[in-house]
Amino acid sequence: MAAAAGMLLLLTVMVMMMPAVLLFLQAEAGDPPYSCGPGSPSLADGLHAFCNRSLPAAERAADLVARLTVAEKVAQLGDQADGVPRLGVPPYKWWSEALHGLSIWGHGMHFDGIVRSVTCFPQVLLTAASFDDNLWLRIGQAIGVEARALYNLGQAEGLTIWSPNVNIFRDPRWGRGQETPGEDPATASRYAVAFVRGLQGSSPAALQTSACCKHATAYDLEDWNGAVRYNFNAKVTAQDLADTYNPPFKSCVADAKATCIMCAYTRVNGVPVCASSDLLTKTVRDEWGLEGYVCSDCDAVANMRDYTPSPEDTVAVAIKAGLDLDCGNYTQVHGMAAIQQGKMTEKDVDKAVTNLFTVRMRLGHFDGDPRNNGVYGHLGAADVCTQAHKDLALVAAQDGIVLLKNDAGILPLDRSAVASAAIIGPNADDPGSLIGNYFGPPCETTTPLQAIQSYVKGVTFLAGCSSAACEFAATGQAVALASSSDHVILFMGLSQKQEQEGLDRTSLLLPGMQQSLITAVASAAKRPVILVLLTGGPVDITFAKNNPKIGAIMWAGYPGQAGGLAIAKVLFGDHNPSGRLPVTWYPEEFTKVPMTDMRMRADPATRYPGRSYRFYQGNPVYKFGDGLSYSKFSRRLISGTNPGLPNTNLLAGLTAKPTADGGATYHVDEIGAEGCEQLKFPAVVEVQNHGPMDGKHSVLMFVRWPNATAGVSRPVSQLVGFQSQHVKAGENVRVRFEVSPCVQLSRATEDGKKVIDRGSHLLMVEEDDEWEIRIEA
Ligand SMILES: *[C@@H]1O[C@H](CO)[C@@H](O)[C@H](O)[C@H]1NC(C)=O
Ligand SMILES: *[C@@H]1O[C@H](CO)[C@@H](O)[C@H](O)[C@H]1NC(C)=O
Numbered sequence: 001m002a003a004a005a006g007m008l009l010l011l012t013v014m015v016m017m018m019p020a021v022l023l024f025l026q027a028e029a030g031d032p033p034y035s036c037g038p039g040s041p042s043l044a045d046g047l048h049a050f051c052n053r054s055l056p057a058a059e060r061a062a063d064l065v066a067r068l069t070v071a072e073k074v075a076q077l078g079d080q081a082d083g084v085p086r087l088g089v090p091p092y093k094w095w096s097e098a099l100h101g102l103s104i105w106g107h108g109m110h111f112d113g114i115v116r117s118v119t120c121f122p123q124v125l126l127t128a129a130s131f132d133d134n135l136w137l138r139i140g141q142a143i144g145v146e147a148r149a150l151y152n153l154g155q156a157e158g159l160t161i162w163s164p165n166v167n168i169f170r171d172p173r174w175g176r177g178q179e180t181p182g183e184d185p186a187t188a189s190r191y192a193v194a195f196v197r198g199l200q201g202s203s204p205a206a207l208q209t210s211a212c213c214k215h216a217t218a219y220d221l222e223d224w225n226g227a228v229r230y231n232f233n234a235k236v237t238a239q240d241l242a243d244t245y246n247p248p249f250k251s252c253v254a255d256a257k258a259t260c261i262m263c264a265y266t267r268v269n270g271v272p273v274c275a276s277s278d279l280l281t282k283t284v285r286d287e288w289g290l291e292g293y294v295c296s297d298c299d300a301v302a303n304m305r306d307y308t309p310s311p312e313d314t315v316a317v318a319i320k321a322g323l324d325l326d327c328g329n330y331t332q333v334h335g336m337a338a339i340q341q342g343k344m345t346e347k348d349v350d351k352a353v354t355n356l357f358t359v360r361m362r363l364g365h366f367d368g369d370p371r372n373n374g375v376y377g378h379l380g381a382a383d384v385c386t387q388a389h390k391d392l393a394l395v396a397a398q399d400g401i402v403l404l405k406n407d408a409g410i411l412p413l414d415r416s417a418v419a420s421a422a423i424i425g426p427n428a429d430d431p432g433s434l435i436g437n438y439f440g441p442p443c444e445t446t447t448p449l450q451a452i453q454s455y456v457k458g459v460t461f462l463a464g465c466s467s468a469a470c471e472f473a474a475t476g477q478a479v480a481l482a483s484s485s486d487h488v489i490l491f492m493g494l495s496q497k498q499e500q501e502g503l504d505r506t507s508l509l510l511p512g513m514q515q516s517l518i519t520a521v522a523s524a525a526k527r528p529v530i531l532v533l534l535t536g537g538p539v540d541i542t543f544a545k546n547n548p549k550i551g552a553i554m555w556a557g558y559p560g561q562a563g564g565l566a567i568a569k570v571l572f573g574d575h576n577p578s579g580r581l582p583v584t585w586y587p588e589e590f591t592k593v594p595m596t597d598m599r600m601r602a603d604p605a606t607r608y609p610g611r612s613y614r615f616y617q618g619n620p621v622y623k624f625g626d627g628l629s630y631s632k633f634s635r636r637l638i639s640g641t642n643p644g645l646p647n648t649n650l651l652a653g654l655t656a657k658p659t660a661d662g663g664a665t666y667h668v669d670e671i672g673a674e675g676c677e678q679l680k681f682p683a684v685v686e687v688q689n690h691g692p693m694d695g696k697h698s699v700l701m702f703v704r705w706p707n708a709t710a711g712v713s714r715p716v717s718q719l720v721g722f723q724s725q726h727v728k729a730g731e732n733v734r735v736r737f738e739v740s741p742c743v744q745l746s747r748a749t750e751d752g753k754k755v756i757d758r759g760s761h762l763l764m765v766e767e768d769d770e771w772e773i774r775i776e777a
């Protein structure tokens with residue numbers, strides 16, 4: 001989405017004024033917009049079929065569309081859709097956002113009624129670090145409940161939420177990487193499924209809200225060296241589309257039953273995605289089975305104007321390709337002319353408008369007063385910012401925080417032994433540094449400084465730089481403070497001034513004078529210092545990793561309203577960290593790679609290093625999956641407890657096709673859905689917590705190909721799955737994985753077909769513990 005200018009400034013003011021505003025404004029609950037209530041014109045001459053709740057949603061939508069004039073239909077094609085007063089249909093606002101909590105972005109929701117604030121969960125990348133899809137589901141559920149509450153209170157003119165963002169975090173410089181679940185397609189797919197299910201609720205016939213997976217596909221660049229997202233032509237191979245860029249969108253539609261897909265600004269191999277019938281119709285609707293609507297990123301239709309001769313052609317190309325809704329008004333403005341000029345037909349528009357109304361029917365907007373809805377009608381102000389939601393925001397931040405370094409066991413701190421602590425850094429006491437982008441006004445915010453003050457009495461704070469940009473640093477003052485304190489905790493990193501929508505980074509180093517400030521403070525301090533990084537994307541902090549005077553490093557993402565508390569709990573051992581990095585932390589030299597190069601796979605001949613843990617051939621600063629605990633955990637695959645082998649008999653009738661490197665492969669298409677089902681096998685992992693603390697542990701299971709030219713034809717390794725489990729100190733538990741060779745052991749060929757190699761595959765849950773799986777008839 002194009003972020004509205006001034007939004008950040010407005011929000012800063014809102015956040016600051018919130019408590020005062022609450023005191024003197026006692027708002028009344030408003031009425032939600034809806035159709036087919038008592039007295040509705042659509043009931044006056046008997047029950048119109050579109051109001052008949054016994055009929056299927058699509059049938060009701062078709063009935064409504066059949067009653068509309070062409071002009072009324074065209075007026076539905078933009079995110080601010082007109083009402084149809086003669087039928088009792090109110091206007092509708094399609095655009096709402098809820099990336100990690102309901103958001104002020106978009107037009108559909110407002111925070112000026114009884115509800116003035118909402119639960120602000122961590123920015124998504126940190127939440128992803130928990131590798132816990134039950135947590136992701138619960139966050140989606142909580143946000144969906146808050147959305148329904150807002151709607152019932154008349155503070156929402158829509159329940160269509162344009163979240164989650166499941167683009168692959170392909171390049172560490174991407175300003176919106178923070179919004180995504182990271183670089184791994186399997187993780188992003190699982191995130192999409194859990195979050196969408198949570199938001200939409202468990203009843204497909206009565207959606208809690210409608211979720212939208214964006215931005216299909218291969219969008220992950222804002223502005224690099226003159227290439228801007230609005231018209232960037234991404235050259236993407238069929239292979240990378242099949243095994244990197246598209247899987248999260250496929251899972252969203254096919255598995256989570258998301259009711260919307262958003263097409264990106266991107267041109268993929270010359271074709272704007274919003275004009276690609278190949279993607280929107282053939283793949284998303286027909287192959288993946290979308291039951292819902294396709295919308296464009298904001299002004300994406302207007303932006304592809306030069307792809308066609310006239311505005312009417314532009315609109316027609318998009319609608320005929322399978323677009324149903326334009327974020328913006330370009331289709332509304334030019335739609336009539338496009339029909340009159342014969343560029344598209346009224347039937348093309350009917351298809352789009354029927355898809356749109358079907359989703360609104362499933363949301364219950366044509367069932368009379370939503371406050372009478374048996375499932376969601378009771379939700380109101382008491383369901384927003386509940387203790388349970390606030391606790392969940394804390395759990396999400398705690399479970400995401402990644403401990404990257406803890407030399408000599410400097411953490412956790414013993415609160416009774418810390419007489420004085422110097423808290424240094426621009427991110428220590430700035431509520432804005434906790435919430436990332438696409439946020440709403442949080443219920444409450446605790447900064448790290450405030451939270452640490454509740455643990456330790458002798459706290460002295462010095463920002464050191466006025467912002468994360470850190471053009472000037474108060475190094476002398478910081479050094480003096482550090483040398484006179486028992487402990488030093490630095491809160492550094494990035495802010496939305498370095499990485500945001502529309503803004504990619506050009507360097508992976510900490511901005512301005514941060515590095516020299518940290519180093520000077522570390523040299524002056526009595527003990528090794530603790531460095532807490534608030535960032536979205538990864539940073540190259542090799543200097544800190546290698547500096548023995550920096551005893552601990554923690555990545556806390558943008559941790560949301562409870563982030564300060566979560567960080568303090570980890571620092572003082574009230575929570576045992578378990579987060580693991582969902583992205584590779586690359587060295588600064590990676591910035592030599594053109595951001596526009598979409599290839600995932602390495603090309604040693606041209607020294608192209610490849611991208612993500614699956615293909616990168618350089619030495620990362622920290623690896624995908626890195627993350628320490630205060631306890632020692634071990635993992636072991638146990639074969640005695642399960643069949644342990646796929647039933648490969650059913651491959652007997654298939655011919656493995658030879659590959660260029662002398663191996664052979666089975667085609668997943670030929671194995672077929674039923675064969676793939678039968679090939680599934682269980683793998684049981686025993687997790688032992690050797691102590692000293694209880695804690696959560698996420699087991700990541702990878703597969704490796706023994707003879708592969710790693711990182712070129714096949715990934716170096718590939719995530720099979722993950723399971724998150726709480727284990728008491730001294731105990732062990734068993735977690736069960738179900739491995740589907742067709743999905744998790746397969747790889748894409750150059751033409752985008754999924755194949756399974758014949759022969760050995762090595763499963764690993766521990767570096768030196770591999771388990772061989774042979775796929776052979
Ligand atoms: C609503 O639809 C059902 C199912 O087709 C039908 O039996 C019923 O008569 C309809 N109700 C009205 C009031 O038309
Ligand atoms: C369409 O949107 C543009 C940009 O927001 C605005 O300037 C214009 O007035 C709108 N046109 C109509 C007919 O609503």
Ligand SMILES: *[C@@H]1O[C@H](CO)[C@@H](O)[C@H](O)[C@H]1NC(C)=O
Binds near residue numbers: 663706707758760
């Ligand atoms: C890998 O290479 C070894 C040694 O050349 C060979 O014995 C084995 O069959 C190969 N495995 C696969 C999967 O090709």
